[in-house]
Amino acid sequence: MTTALITHSDCLQHLNPSGHPEQVARLEHIMAALEGKDLTRVDAPLAEEVHLLRAHPQSHVEAIRAAVPATGWGHLDADTYMSPGSLTAALRAAGGAVRAVDMVVAGKARNAFVACRPPGHHAEKITPMGFCLFGTVAIAAKHALEHHGLDRVAIVDFDVHHGNGTQDLCQGDPRILFCSTHQMPLFPGTGYPDETGSDGNVLNVALPDGAGSRAFRQAMEGQVLPAVDAFAPEMVFISAGFDAHQADPLAGLNLVEDDFAWATGRICDLADEHAGGRVVSCLEGGYDLSALAASAAAHVDALMARVG
Numbered sequence: 001m002t003t004a005l006i007t008h009s010d011c012l013q014h015l016n017p018s019g020h021p022e023q024v025a026r027l028e029h030i031m032a033a034l035e036g037k038d039l040t041r042v043d044a045p046l047a048e049e050v051h052l053l054r055a056h057p058q059s060h061v062e063a064i065r066a067a068v069p070a071t072g073w074g075h076l077d078a079d080t081y082m083s084p085g086s087l088t089a090a091l092r093a094a095g096g097a098v099r100a101v102d103m104v105v106a107g108k109a110r111n112a113f114v115a116c117r118p119p120g121h122h123a124e125k126i127t128p129m130g131f132c133l134f135g136t137v138a139i140a141a142k143h144a145l146e147h148h149g150l151d152r153v154a155i156v157d158f159d160v161h162h163g164n165g166t167q168d169l170c171q172g173d174p175r176i177l178f179c180s181t182h183q184m185p186l187f188p189g190t191g192y193p194d195e196t197g198s199d200g201n202v203l204n205v206a207l208p209d210g211a212g213s214r215a216f217r218q219a220m221e222g223q224v225l226p227a228v229d230a231f232a233p234e235m236v237f238i239s240a241g242f243d244a245h246q247a248d249p250l251a252g253l254n255l256v257e258d259d260f261a262w263a264t265g266r267i268c269d270l271a272d273e274h275a276g277g278r279v280v281s282c283l284e285g286g287y288d289l290s291a292l293a294a295s296a297a298a299h300v301d302a303l304m305a306r307v308g
Contacts, residue, residue, distance in 0.1 A: 003113065005039040006044050006097075006099055010044075013086075013088065014117055014118050015083035026287070030283070033297040037304065039304070044099060047094035060128075077129050086133065093282075098143045104278045105148045111268070111303045113281045113283070119131055119285060121135070121164075121284050124164065127165075137163075138176075141155055141176055152176075153235045154235075155176065156179050157182070157239035158238070159239055159243060159285050160251040163284075167197075167202055171201065181219050182204070182206060183207055183252065183253050184206035191204040203223060205223050225270060234276075237281070238279065239282060240264075243286045245260075261302045
């Protein structure tokens with residue numbers, strides 16, 4: 001088995017205004033950094049209605065469809081835009097995550113990285129925000145549970161911003177453990193340690209500006225990894241945001257590429273122990289292009305290292 005790389009050229013057609021940090025070049029730089037790696041490359045399919053409705057109500061799906069502009073941009077909030085190609089791109093992102101689950105469960109790939117945009121972890125049940133339209137990783141997790149019959153899955157989110165959308169979509173489902181490390185205070189203003197979910201299935205570890213590698217690794221080793229270990233998930237999902245990098249313009253956790261590779265490896269250790277190595281990673285943030293490309297490559301290399 002190999003590591004699957006799931007993406008689609010349609011994800012380059014989600015256009016934001018000039019100067020917006022969530023730009024087409026993000027995916028172009030990642031794909032250039034992954035060129036030549038021994039990956040099983042798969043086109044992301046469009047998500048089906050049933051996939052979206054596991055996480056969002058019909059009203060949300062219809063509102064996103066209705067917001068697609070014929071030309072130019074439509075505003076969903078102050079920094080979340082839609083262009084004519086945005087809906088298709090978002091459906092590729094969600095569909096790619098679903099395909100990744102199918103491949104990993106079927107043994108067609110050891111693990112998978114879904115390199116699609118727009119990102120998804122800020123999209124709440126009925127509210128698109130933070131550059132996100134649909135809750136991609138939550139959709140994938142619920143697909144693993146509902147379609148494949150898994151009993152427990154875990155999501156680890158190391159994006160610098162709290163995954164408020166994933167928390168909103170998962171906090172009422174005791175079959176899903178959601179763990180997030182993130183900078184605070186910072187957008188979106190959620191992710192306090194006392195936000196634990198109605199079933200205690202949410203773990204938020206807030207880190208201060210400038211925390212750095214040591215504090216991040218201590219948070220992972222001291223809180224996140226033990227929680228995942230105790231939960232014993234049958235599949236592990238990663239919300240792979242690389243905006244905690246020291247070069248990123250939107251935050252200041254001051255991590256480096258090796259931190260993402262290390263975290264990926266430690267998450268994979270637990271997947272090996274509890275989930276037969278099954279890991280699906282979905283791209284979230286990361287807005288310095290060079291740092292994003294290098295960090296994504298380090299992350300994928302760590303996934304590839306698990307292929308026997």
